[in-house]
Amino acid sequence: MKKIKYIKGDATNPSTAGTQIIAHICNDTGGWGKGFVLAVSKRWKKPENDYRDWYKSGTHFNLGEIQMVQVEEDLWICNMIGQHKTATTSKGIPPVRYEAVESCLKKLADEALSLKASIHMPRIGCGLAGGKWEEIEPIIQSTLLENGIEVYVYDFESKI
Numbered sequence: 001m002k003k004i005k006y007i008k009g010d011a012t013n014p015s016t017a018g019t020q021i022i023a024h025i026c027n028d029t030g031g032w033g034k035g036f037v038l039a040v041s042k043r044w045k046k047p048e049n050d051y052r053d054w055y056k057s058g059t060h061f062n063l064g065e066i067q068m069v070q071v072e073e074d075l076w077i078c079n080m081i082g083q084h085k086t087a088t089t090s091k092g093i094p095p096v097r098y099e100a101v102e103s104c105l106k107k108l109a110d111e112a113l114s115l116k117a118s119i120h121m122p123r124i125g126c127g128l129a130g131g132k133w134e135e136i137e138p139i140i141q142s143t144l145l146e147n148g149i150e151v152y153v154y155d156f157e158s159k160i
Contacts, residue, residue: 002145004137004153011122011154012039019074019117023108025124027083027095028063030055034086035128040077046070047077054079064103068111078111080104083129094130101125101136105143118150 007015014020024036032041032048041048047069055061067079082101088094101124112119125131144151 001141002148002150004140004145004151007152007154008157009154010039010156011036011120011152012043014075014118014120014152016118016120016150016152019076019115021068021076021078021108021112021115021117021119023078023080023105023119023121023124025082025096025101025104025129026051026079027086027129028061028081029085030061031086036122044071044077047079051079063097063100064107066104066107066111076111076115076117078104078108080108080124082125086128088130096125096129096131098125098131098135098139101131102139102143105139109143109147109149112144112149113147118152119144120152120154122154122156 011022032051050069054067063081065081069077071077082097082104083095084097085095123133125136126133140151
């Protein structure tokens with residue numbers, strides 16, 4: 001079975017050959033403006049524009065859905081709706097929804113297999129979404145790695 005390859009670096013700049021998909025978590029409120037999406041928007045405008053259009057359309061804009069956006073010949077961004085709203089509830093429930101992340105990653109696996117692509121991501125769901133990597137990692141294992149897909153997880157290394 002494949003294992004996640006952990007890399008220090010920038011998930012918006014994958015360093016492997018072949019077709020690549022950069023996957024990240026979005027919220028279900030149409031908000032785009034904090035966290036990893038800022039790095040995405042700095043490099044490409046299309047993922048944000050397509051996400052905002054998707055939200056406005058209301059068509060299949062639900063937890064567990066994905067949107068594939070081609071930004072270069074062999075590079076795609078996968079907008080995954082795996083976060084409900086943007087704040088932790090008064091009961092302490094973070095915005096991440098693990099079952100939605102799993103649903104997104106199952107759909108992403110199908111896309112990756114059809115494109116023969118590797119997957120590149122930050123530690124999805126663990127930043128602003130408030131999730132725990134020990135919950136996310138097994139979901140990646142069961143959805144992507146068990147399908148033989150190469151997965152690279154990037155820990156950003158600040159240049160300061």
